[in-house]
Amino acid sequence: MNYDGIVIGGGPAGIFAAITAARQGSRVLLLERNDRLGKKLLITGKGRCNVTNNCSAQEVQQNTPRNGRFLFSALAAFPPEKTMAFFEENGCPLKTERGNRVFPVTDKAISILECLQKELRRAGVTVKTARVKQILAEAGIVTGVRTQNEVISAKWVILATGGASYPTTGSTGDGYTMAAQLGHTVVPAEGSLVPLETAGQDAQDMQGLSLRNVGVKLLNAKGKVLYKDFGELLFTHFGVSGPTVLSASCHLKGDGCRLVIDMKPALEDSKLDERIQRDLEMYKNRAMENALIDLLPRSMIPVVLRRLEIDPTMQANSLTKQKRRALVELLKGLSLEITGKRPVAEAIITSGGVKTGEIDPKTMESKKVKGLYFAGEVIDCDAYTGGFNLQIAWATAYAAGISACKNGV
Ligand SMILES: Cc1cc2nc3c(=O)[nH]c(=O)nc-3n(C[C@H](O)[C@H](O)[C@H](O)COP(=O)(O)OP(=O)(O)OC[C@H]3O[C@@H](n4cnc5c(N)ncnc54)[C@H](O)[C@@H]3O)c2cc1C
Incomplete structure (x- = not known):
């Protein structure tokens, strides 16, 4: 099977980037190291998943103390209202609580994950369990990835491996190593919301x-x-x-x-x-x-x-x-x-990650390697509690998914 693109990491950012790209007509492979997707997503919001904040794009930025300005274009293209519309339109009704925090009406994070999984299937994304070791590039252009037991070719790769907090969920900071191998600066990880x-x-x-x-x-x-x-x-x-x-x-x-x-x-x-x-x-x-x-x-x-x-x-x-x-x-x-x-492992969010100055804020494409995109917590951006961090995941994933397709369907 040939794929146009590979998404590394089956958390909210990776899943949403894969759905977005596949809906645009790309043949997408989603690689997740765990045998199931969205392990961290299931524990968000104390198991209820505060999926976004019912506010404007500008307010999301204001609630993002670290590199909020970098998110201007991504949030303008995919603000909270689009996140809410996505879930509502795809069979997951939502409700807004105190502080504009948005949750599924079931009060269960699994409802959000099931909705995403259904859309992955509907969009025709292939999902495989594999831990990616390296992103391959030749002459500054992405050619594919190397997992623990194979090399898979692709025209583009979206790196969505999350941060380094709650490592038992699979987010152990692999993405930082892979980005650094390709010449990216990685701002040292430390805990935020800790x-x-x-x-x-x-x-x-x-x-x-x-x-x-x-x-x-x-x-x-x-x-x-x-x-x-x-x-x-x-x-x-x-x-x-x-x-x-x-x-x-x-x-x-x-x-x-x-x-x-x-x-x-x-x-x-x-x-x-x-x-x-x-x-x-x-x-x-x-x-x-x-x-x-x-x-x-x-x-x-x-x-x-x-x-x-x-x-x-x-x-x-x-x-x-x-x-x-x-x-x-x-x-x-x-x-x-x-x-x-407390140590980063106990933090809700990782502060640090791939330096925003090395990423195009409109497309989430690397300024160093063509065909490489970033989405979610792997980027050096972090926000307060209130659904803002997941909103960053959805918005950056959307930008990466749309622009990766334009690069090579
Ligand atoms: C306890 C807790 C509660 C939270 N509650 C909320 C909340 O209610 N609202 C909110 O907005 N935010 C919340 N957050 C933050 C939110 O969970 C994160 O911002 C979000 O999960 C980031 O999404 P992501 O897809 O970028 O990364 P992750 O969710 O970390 O997903 C990354 C995925 O990549 C996989 N992966 C890693 N390395 C590799 C590799 N080498 N190969 C293949 N796969 C790999 C991992 O296994 C993981 O599944 C919470 C966080 C925690 C810890």
Whole structure:
């Protein structure tokens, strides 16, 4: 069997690029190293798959802190509304939730994958299990690929091997090696949307505690605010995680950063002070460790008292005004020193990848090797949570699929 083109990687970007190219009339071979497609797709959105964000192309760019501008043309040609239309028209109804996050109405990622697989079959894409080792090129033009046991010729190749996070899903960074072999610059991979490690014992003492509706600020060593958010945060055995922390991680720069949590963002200092005074009056004969139970989650009380050097057994009515003020200050700004990110393997997204300056942003074609295209997370672009990363996969895959065909049907 002769193929016009080969797509390497059966994740969302690879599958969608293959469908797009095949619908244009190309004979397409999709090679996936796992014995099934879309292993990572199935765990997206906690198994529900936040497939895109119901917003404009411009808003997707604004939510892509790393190389968002590179995506201008791809998103203009394939914005979220086209993603939604694709799934709806092909038998997978969607719904929009808080923050414009779009999910399949079934609340199951498998519905998205099944829809894509049906379209792969309908478009006539050949799918094979094989791990590609090398992309072959002669005189700067793609000629095919080498897998572990054969050489397959093609006029074009789309590299869609994903990043280096969650490697058990198959995304182990193979694409970086293959792109580098062909002369591409690969920006070193690190985690983005990744939990953060903190100094000391405090986070560990509160592990398992999930806070809702808190204010979160990430500050650099000079005290400059790098990121500000409101929402959920989770304490873990190594530090902090949860949606606000994952988003903050995209902005972490340099040593000495701190995460500052406002436990009571709805209350000004004076109101919080009044509230604390009421609690202390109500529980005046209790020990301090039992007097804050209405104000704070139980596992946080020992941490707060330790920080303020308040004896937990001290009676509530003995608390000095000065210590009470310090309590207000602490609850409005519980500061944790960040010591680093968790490893890239634990990150939702890989930051880094094939340098965008070496890719034509309209066609996703390599500026170094003719007939080589890129799609999805293998490119050095990454966005916040909210369906934006999958939208990048769909849009870049569409651009690559359309232009690869033009190159050689
Ligand atoms: C836990 C988790 C939850 C997430 N939730 C969301 C969400 O709800 N919404 C959202 O927008 N984004 C989410 N993401 C991010 C999203 O999953 C990725 O952005 C997306 O999967 C990238 O698609 P891709 O096709 O580029 O790469 P991948 O999905 O990583 O697919 C790459 C494929 O290439 C294959 N491959 C790799 N090397 C080779 C090789 N040498 N030969 C053949 N095949 C190879 C891999 O096995 C893999 O199947 C989540 C990520 C994680 C980890």
